[in-house]
Amino acid sequence: MGLVIQKFGGTSVGSAERILHVAERVIEEKNRGNDVVVVVSAMGKTTDSLVTLANEINPKPSKREMDVLLSTGEQITISLLAMALQAKGIDAISYTGWQAGIETEDVHGNARILNIQTEKVQERIQQGKVVIVAGFQGVTEAGDITTLGRGGSDTTAVAIAAALKADKCDIYTDVTGVFTTDPRFVKNARKLLAISYDEMLELANLGAGVLHPRAVEYAKNYQVPLVVRSSMEQEEGTIIEEEVSMEQNLVVRGVAFEDNITSVTVFGLKNPLTSLSTIFTTLASHHINVDIIIQSLTNDQLTNLSFSIKDSDLEETLKVLEENKAELGYDKVNSEQGLAKVSIVGSGMISNPGVAADMFKVLSAEEIVIKMVSTSEIKVSTVIEKENMVKAVETLHDAFELSKITVNA
Amino acid sequence: MGLVIQKFGGTSVGSAERILHVAERVIEEKNRGNDVVVVVSAMGKTTDSLVTLANEINPKPSKREMDVLLSTGEQITISLLAMALQAKGIDAISYTGWQAGIETEDVHGNARILNIQTEKVQERIQQGKVVIVAGFQGVTEAGDITTLGRGGSDTTAVAIAAALKADKCDIYTDVTGVFTTDPRFVKNARKLLAISYDEMLELANLGAGVLHPRAVEYAKNYQVPLVVRSSMEQEEGTIIEEEVSMEQNLVVRGVAFEDNITSVTVFGLKNPLTSLSTIFTTLASHHINVDIIIQSLTNDQLTNLSFSIKDSDLEETLKVLEENKAELGYDKVNSEQGLAKVSIVGSGMISNPGVAADMFKVLSAEEIVIKMVSTSEIKVSTVIEKENMVKAVETLHDAFELSKITVNA
Known part of the structure; x- marks a missing residue:
């Protein structure tokens, strides 16, 4: 019995059908006897179409108002995922960034999380609910909505995992894990069982693109074990943690x-x-x-x-x-x-x-x-x-x- | 120099072009020397498509989650209107229901406004900003998002007008005012210059459809003068207030x-x-x-x-x-x-x-x-x-x- 944070990206929640599928992944984890907090991104192309709409109105929109606009994307997803879980008989509740107590700097478009007030989320977990939190967004001390910039939902997931002292943080994505190299180019590419934070940071900065470096840094700072895995397939993913055993004597990973x-x-x-x-x-x-x-x-x-x-x-x-x-x-x-x-x-x-x-x-x-x-x-x-x-x-x-x-x- | 509340409905803000047009109407009022607070609905068919999406996932979605979902509609409009005003050189700021301090009962889908904490909005008005508030939504004491039900944006506008002691509340709509009867059926229908709250309530309940009865009741209770007018045309609308002079000895209005x-x-x-x-x-x-x-x-x-x-x-x-x-x-x-x-x-x-x-x-x-x-x-x-x-x-x-x-x- 532990606490697991699950994060699902935009592709994983891109349609009503996909959201119902994500609900199944949440229920699997719940059925393993774990409490679950889910962090989600905006659905597929939602963010892009909101940006297009904004640019039609103002080619240089204020960053504060862009944050008000874009944060609706995740708000839509959290409510739909809560409905999907409820349809399957699971008690679930959604929280936007401000409702989940995610406090950030007063910077728009690229804010850093300062603190997470976890009381409300913890209370709901204790009531046996699945808590669904909007990724990518937070609120300033003055009550303004902020967004966290690229990879923001990963960062939200890791920050919540750290604040709630979760046992692990599963990042569900469209690949099955972290690979030795890009499998689209190299047919011998192999999935790694494990990789260290530092190695992942180098790979992330080098364009491996699976996880945002800021989220990896955050995970390293708070020693949150991350798992990158597929939202579509059941196979095990790649764990990212501080000390990785030298399986098969790998010097280069x-x-x-x-x-x-x-x-x-x-x-x-x-x-x-x-x-x-x-x-x-x-x-x-x-x-x-x-x-x-x-x-x-x-x-x-x-x-x-x-x-x-x-x-x-x-x-x-x-x-x-x-x-x-x-x-x-x-x-x-x-x-x-x-x-x-x-x-x-x-x-x-x-x-x-x-x-x-x-x-x-x-x-x-x-x-x-x-x-x-x-x-x-x-x-x-x-x-x-x-x-x-x-x-x-x-x-x-x-x-x-x-x-x-x-x-x- | 006074304070005017302007409310624009879904059709008036149905596209980027229409939102830019609404910005012009706001600027006209500002240029008359008035402070302006704008209340807006969700864009055109946004609410309908969100409801469709929800029903694909759960045919009987929880009302709490529907409120989280639907409230994104007005949040999108407020940010876009703020951007439109900023593009035209006007200092504007958007507030969601919870940011604007609109406190409601703990009822989902049809909440009543209990109180409005106006400090933040008033401070912005004093700074010379146009404040744009999301209609139709509020927040409970516990921090849950609520919606006000049918005609909710009208109610928000009237409630804000009452709380801020505004000089008037202009309800912009797709008709030019309140008519003696429905002009689509009766070619002799005439626009009224004025009508009393009670008459408007009877007409609203009888299906005249211009204003929601709850908003009229609220206006009557707080003696807020309402004006129904067209967002497209410049002509004067119909004023709704307590005592209406018996122009032209009308017994029936x-x-x-x-x-x-x-x-x-x-x-x-x-x-x-x-x-x-x-x-x-x-x-x-x-x-x-x-x-x-x-x-x-x-x-x-x-x-x-x-x-x-x-x-x-x-x-x-x-x-x-x-x-x-x-x-x-x-x-x-x-x-x-x-x-x-x-x-x-x-x-x-x-x-x-x-x-x-x-x-x-x-x-x-x-x-x-x-x-x-x-x-x-x-x-x-x-x-x-x-x-x-x-x-x-x-x-x-x-x-x-x-x-x-x-x-x-």
């Missing part, structure tokens, strides 16, 4: 990748001390996200600087650099489009020096040229030519023995 | 009518003392609305009872009477379908005895048979054959000089 990367090199920076910070402050103020940064000293005491950006930001980046050429003081700029980033992630690297070297060796054996490298304690990222991306991922996946995991995808 | 009426007669009730209450209690428990009731004593001390219902309730009514025949103790039941009710309304009747007689004379001159009669201080209703309905209305409208009103429709 995943290979992440993304394409449409451009590298930009600025040659001959005359004043590296100040120009480095000036370049990146300037780019940030133009909302250009810079990923890998490499600085090298050349013979004649001039500095060359390389960094990677998304292909779509190249034009703006070149413009910004050109406009600030005098201030930055450099000779010339080169860029190379059509690149990809391939990364290996695994907390086993910490105690296994030489993993990066192994990676380079594998790529070099395939005659894949490495353009840039970046490393963290549990990650090695390389930038290579896009046409080599899938081959690199497959080769690394095999070389680090991820294809040998026996749990099937 | 309106002719109301509805068809699809059935009369039912129960013959030979053996125990009129108890059976009368038993019949109507039983019918009420089957949700059958009884309108006119007439009881007559026959020669042999047996009582005959006639009453009018809607055609659609006949089958159920006959079934209920048959099932309770033993208990009620009567000889037989007759019914007549295809009738209509035509009523004249006017507070001038109080000081003009003989108005009812005038009405009967007019109808009799047209050879229209009166099947049933019911009177109140300011109303006379007759039940006649449906095929005579429009002729009766036109004749009465002319006879009581309503066609002579000079304000054009």
Whole structure:
């Protein structure tokens, strides 16, 4: 007998039929003898159509009013799921963010949860009710409605799990778990039984897309065990927790990748001390996200600087650099489009020096040229030519023995 | 410089374009130097489609969850109208029912407003903002969302006008005011400049449909002057207030009518003392609305009872009477379908005895048979054959000089 938080995303609650199906998943958990709190997102395309409607009226709507508007999406889902459970004879009650006591900062569109007043929800749980809470939303001290931004419903689920000291938090999604790499590209991809918070954070930031990094961070901070699993299929998912046993001696637990990367090199920076910070402050103020940064000293005491950006930001980046050429003081700029980033992630690297070297060796054996490298304690990222991306991922996946995991995808 | 409450219904806010148009009407009022609080309904068919969705999931959804669901409709409108005003450079802020401090009974689907905490709204008005409040909804002391039932947004507008001691409350609708009779049927129908609360209540109950009786009652109790006017056209509407000057010596101010009426007669009730209450209690428990009731004593001390219902309730009514025949103790039941009710309304009747007689004379001159009669201080209703309905209305409208009103429709 425990307390389980279940979170269902927009696809899982996209129609009346899907909501009735979600009710079945809730009842299964209830039948295992557990208390259940369910967190839901807005139905399928609801948010998109509300945004379209708003833009017809005001191309630049105020963020406060957008939050009032968008929060209706989850409010619709909670009431419908409560009705679905009631139709199946289960005592259920819905709560919006403000009703569930989810207090946030006074920031619209991207608020952080400050506190959760759990009395009301706890009282309902004690009465044997299934409590359904609207994800993605909260309320400020002054009583304004806020939303939590991308991945907000995951964050709500984890925050509620932490506040209620739940035994686990199940994130139901349209995939069956976290994979060693993207199964749409690599047929040998395997589902992981377990992964650590830190590894998941690296994978999430690298674009694995299953869970929002903020939710993973929150789970790590409060040590909430997360399970990513399918809302459609019954198979077991992937557990995300602090310490993950080194099943099958995995040093690397995943290979992440993304394409449409451009590298930009600025040659001959005359004043590296100040120009480095000036370049990146300037780019940030133009909302250009810079990923890998490499600085090298050349013979004649001039500095060359390389960094990677998304292909779509190249034009703006070149413009910004050109406009600030005098201030930055450099000779010339080169860029190379059509690149990809391939990364290996695994907390086993910490105690296994030489993993990066192994990676380079594998790529070099395939005659894949490495353009840039970046490393963290549990990650090695390389930038290579896009046409080599899938081959690199497959080769690394095999070389680090991820294809040998026996749990099937 | 005063405070004006404006209420816009579902048709007036049915699309992005219509909402932008409503914003113009708000700005006009603001430009007259008034502070403005706007109350809005859900957009057009939103409520209907939410009800359909709910019924797909649960044919008998809980009323609490229906309120959570339906209240999203007005929440969408308030945010969009705020955005529309902001797009036109007006400082505006939206409030849901709970944010606006609209406290109701703990009844779902048909709650009454108990109190309005106006501090927050007043503070915003003082800051020069246009405040937009979601109609039709409130919150219980325990923090549950409630809705006010049919005509709920009108009631919200009137209640806010009363709480804020507004100078007037403009109800914007798809007609230009209150008419002497329905202009879709009678070409001589005239728009009234003014009508009293009591007259409006009789007209509203008689199916004039412009304003919900509960809102009119509320306005009467708190002496809030109401104006019914068009959201599309600029012409003046009809003011509804306590004392209305007898412009043009009108004794009768309106002719109301509805068809699809059935009369039912129960013959030979053996125990009129108890059976009368038993019949109507039983019918009420089957949700059958009884309108006119007439009881007559026959020669042999047996009582005959006639009453009018809607055609659609006949089958159920006959079934209920048959099932309770033993208990009620009567000889037989007759019914007549295809009738209509035509009523004249006017507070001038109080000081003009003989108005009812005038009405009967007019109808009799047209050879229209009166099947049933019911009177109140300011109303006379007759039940006649449906095929005579429009002729009766036109004749009465002319006879009581309503066609002579000079304000054009």
